[in-house]
Amino acid sequence: MEGRHPGQTGGRPAAVLIAGPTASGKSALALRLAQARNGIIINTDSMQIYRDLRIITARPTPDEEEVVPHRLYGTVDASVNFSAGAFVEAAAGPLAEARAAGRLPIFIGGTGLYFKALTHGLSAVPPVPAEVRDAVRLRLDRDGVVALHAELARHDMAAAERLAPADRSRIARALEVVLATGRPLADWHGETSPPLLPPDGVAALFLAPDREALYARIDARFAAMLQAGALDEVAALADRQLDPLLPAMKAHGVPALIRHLRGELSLQEAAVIGAADTRHYAKRQFTWFRHQLPEFRWVEPAEAADALRMME
Template sequence: MSGAVPEQGQRPAAVLIAGPTASGKSALALRLAQACDGVVINTDSMQVYRDLRIITARPTPAEEALVPHRLYGTVDAAVNFSAGAFVEAAAGALAEARAAGRLPIFIGGTGLYFKALTRGLSAVPPVPAEVRDAVRLRLDRDGVLALHAELARYDPAAADRLAPVDRSRIARALEVVLATGRPLADWHGEASPPLLPPDGVTALFLALDREALYARIDARFTAMLQAGALDEVAALAARGLDPLLPAMKAHGVPALIRHLRGELSVEEAAVIGAADTRHYAKRQFTWFRHQLPEFRWVKPEEASAFLHSVIMRP
C-alpha cells in the first residue's frame, strides 16, 4: 500500500508508527528516537493508564529513561479517557517536542487516535455527567437489550449499525442523542482541523505475517503473566471501578478478573486473554486498511531502513 512521505529534502513534521499489538512498534520507535533525537509519544488508548503497565506492554522504566517518552501512564483508571482528551494532550506533547527541536514520533495501535491526529475530531460535545450516569444505571438495571430498543427509537441508524450486545457503544450512542438531541453520526460529520495533516508526516503500519504475529501475542501474554500481570490486575480489581471503563476492558483484564473471582483457572484466563488480543489484532489490520489508507504498510524487518531513507535523506 502507498503511504504518506514528505517531499525530497524535507524532514517530516512527525513520524507515525502504527501496527497491531505485539508487532514491534515500541522497539522501532525507541531506535528511531535514539538515532534522530526524537521524543516518543504514546498513541495507544490503554497505555495511557498508569494502573496497567504490564498487561498493556508499556515501555519499561529503563526504556523510558533512554529517550523522552510522553503520554504513558498519565491517566488514572477511573477516567474515561476520550479521543478528544488524547488530542489535547498530544497537542501539548507535540508543541514541547517542536520547541526542543526533537522529532515527534507517535506510536501505538489505536486507529481512532491516529485518525483524530490526521483527520481531526468530530464535534461531539461533552455529555453531562447526570445523563451518562442515568444511562449507565439503566444499563445495569434493565440490561443492554432494553437500551438498544430505546436507541432504536431515538437513533435508528445507530441501532441498526450496532450489535444488540455491544454495551459500550450502545450506551455511548444513547448518551449523545439524549444529551444533544442529535444522532451520533450527525456530530461525526463535523470535524475539527487535524493536528497533523497527512501530507506533512511519515506514516507507516507494521504489517507482520499473521501467523507469526499470533505466535508473538501468545508468547507475550505468557511473559506478562510471569512479569506480574495478575498482581497488577488484582490491584485494579480491588478498586471496584465501573466495568464499562476503558481500563477495565483492556485485553486480558476481564479474563484475569474472572480468575480472581474463582470462575476460571489462570490457564483458562490466559487462553481467553490471548485469544481476545489476537481478535483485536485482526481488527486493527482491517481498520487501518479501510480507515487510514495513507499509512504505508511495511514489514517490520524493513521498517528501520525505510524510516532512515525518509528522515536521513539530504
C-alpha cells in the same frame, strides 16, 4: 514521501507515526529512531495511557523511558473514560514541546482511532455531562442492554438499526449523546475539526509482520506478562470496583483475569482467553488500518528503519 511537504522542515517530516498490531515491534523501532534522531516518543495507544496497567498493556519499561523522553504513558487513571478527543487535546502539549526543542515527535501505538483523529480531525461531539453518562450506565446495569437498545430506537432509529442489540458500549454511547445534545451521533460525526497533524506532512508506517509469527509472539508475551506480575496488577484494578464498561476494565486480558480472581476460571483458562482476545484484536487492527488509514505505508518490521529513511 518525496521532497518537502507542508509541515516539514529541514527535509524531514513534521512527525513520524508508527502504527501496527500489538507485539509487532513498534516500541523497539520508536526507541531506536528517537535515539538516532533526537526524538520524543508520544504514546498513541488507548490502553497504555492508563497508569494502572503497565504490565498487561506492555508499556515501555522505566529503563526504556529513561533513554529518551516518553510522553502520555500512564498519565490517566483507570476510572476515566478517556476518548480520542481527550487524546488529541493531551497530545498537543508534547507535540509543541518537541517542536520548541527541535526534537522529532514520534507517535507510536496501535489505536487506529487516535491516529485518525490526529491526521484527519475529530467529529465535533461535545462532552457528555457526567450526570447523563451515569444515568445511562445505571439503567444499563439495572435494565439490561435490550431495554437500552429499545430506548435508543425511540430517540435515534438510525443508530439503533446500525448497532448490534448486544453492543453494550456503543449503544450506551449513542444514547448518551442523543440525550445530552438532542442530536443523533451521526449528525455530529459529519462535523470535524482541523487535524493536529495533516497527513501530507508526516511519515506514517504500519508494521505488518507475518501473521503466524505475530500470533506466536502474542502468546509468548501474554505468558511473560503473567510471569512479570500482570495478575497482581489486575487484582489491584479489580479491587477498585470500577464500572466494567470503562475502557481500562476491557483491556485485553483484564476481563479474563478478573474472572479467574473470582474463581470462575483457572489461571490457564484465563491466559488462553486473554491471549486469544489479543490475537483477535491484532486481526482487527490489520483490517481497520487497511480501510480507514490507507495513507500509512505497510512494511515488514525488519524493513521499517530503511522505509523511514526513504520517506524523508
